[in-house]
Amino acid sequence: MWEAFAGVIKRGSVEEKLLHQIDPQRIPRHTAIIMDGNGRWAQRRGKSRVAGHRAGARAARRAVETCARLGIEVLTLYAFSTENWKRPAEEVQALMQLLKEFIDRELHALKKNNIRLRVIGRLHELDPSVQEKVLQAIHETRDNGRMLLVVALNYSGRAELVDAFRSLYREAVERGWMPDQIDEHAIRRHLYTGDLPDPDLLIRTSGEMRISNFLLWQIAYTELYVTEVLWPDFGPADLFSAILAFQHRERRYGGIPSDLPVAAR
Ligand code: IPE
Ligand code: IPE
Ligand code: MG
Numbered sequence: 011m012w013e014a015f016a017g018v019i020k021r022g023s024v025e026e027k028l029l030h031q032i033d034p035q036r037i038p039r040h041t042a043i044i045m046d047g048n049g050r051w052a053q054r055r056g057k058s059r060v061a062g063h064r065a066g067a068r069a070a071r072r073a074v075e076t077c078a079r080l081g082i083e084v085l086t087l088y089a090f091s092t093e094n095w096k097r098p099a100e101e102v103q104a105l106m107q108l109l110k111e112f113i114d115r116e117l118h119a120l121k122k123n124n125i126r127l128r129v130i131g132r133l134h135e136l137d138p139s140v141q142e143k144v145l146q147a148i149h150e151t152r153d154n155g156r157m158l159l160v161v162a163l164n165y166s167g168r169a170e171l172v173d174a175f176r177s178l179y180r181e182a183v184e185r186g187w188m189p190d191q192i193d194e195h196a197i198r199r200h201l202y203t204g205d206l207p208d209p210d211l212l213i214r215t216s217g218e219m220r221i222s223n224f225l226l227w228q229i230a231y232t233e234l235y236v237t238e239v240l241w242p243d244f245g246p247a248d249l250f251s252a253i254l255a256f257q258h259r260e261r262r263y264g265g266i267p268s269d270l271p272v273a274a275r
Contacts (some may be wrong), residue, residue: 013033013170025245032253033257035083036257069244083157090164091165091222093164113146121150170202178199178200185202212233235252
């Protein structure tokens with residue numbers, strides 16, 4: 011894994027020191043990020059919120075690249091929530107425009123780096139020009155296998171559950187199921203992420219201690235990491251710190267500490 015960073019990370023830098031503490035055998039398979047704080051970043055610099063989102067897009071590109079080098083299998087980025095429609099129309103429009111520009115600029119890099127794109131959320135409710143670009147990028151990266159980049163777009167966890175229950179209901183009717191035949195496995199299959207492992211690590215930037223309707227079902231046993239760093243400032247060192255924190259956690263899934271002597275268990 012370290013070789014993947016050769017020539018990218020400076021010798022003797024903070025990044026390098028952090029990177030070398032990471033255990034390459036215990037990289038979170040699926041990392042999800044709530045990319046928050048673009049507005050505050052801009053405000054602190056006397057810039058427009060849109061300028062903050064532009065800087066946020068650059069941070070997203072850095073994160074994608076770094077995660078791919080680390081060998082993360084799935085990276086899910088929360089880009090636009092179903093609640094974000096409440097923002098001023100100009101901001102929403104700018105976000106959609108930035109998304110299109112992001113795809114125009116990054117598609118080449120995604121292909122070169124063997125990264126596959128997927129979108130979760132109600133894509134069909136977005137402007138046709140956005141849908142078209144997104145679907146084209148998904149199509150052009152469909153055979154890539156190094157990392158899956160999942161972008162949550164017009165996404166919310168509750169909307170996902172509504173969509174899942176509707177589709178599950180359809181299946182149940184078709185197959186003539188009884189209520190008892192519905193279990194966790196059946197619900198999971200109908201989520202947008204039905205075929206993906208649950209996130210191991212969820213990062214939120216800019217200090218807010220909330221989930222904001224992200225991946226509600228999937229994060230049941232995800233390790234949470236909140237940093238005060240604002241999203242546009244989030245760089246490789248911050249990502250490495252998050253992964254190191256994750257590697258120091260003990261995941262119990264409701265069990266007991268694994269280091270208890272056998273007699274005490
Ligand atoms: C996150 O930054 C980007 C999106 C939600 C699209 P914000 O725009 O929420 O930034 P803050 O929270 O206002 O600082
Ligand atoms: C969460 O951030 C959504 C995204 C990062 C896309 P918000 O800024 O929308 O969340 P709240 O409003 O602070 O909960
Ligand atoms: Mg915010």
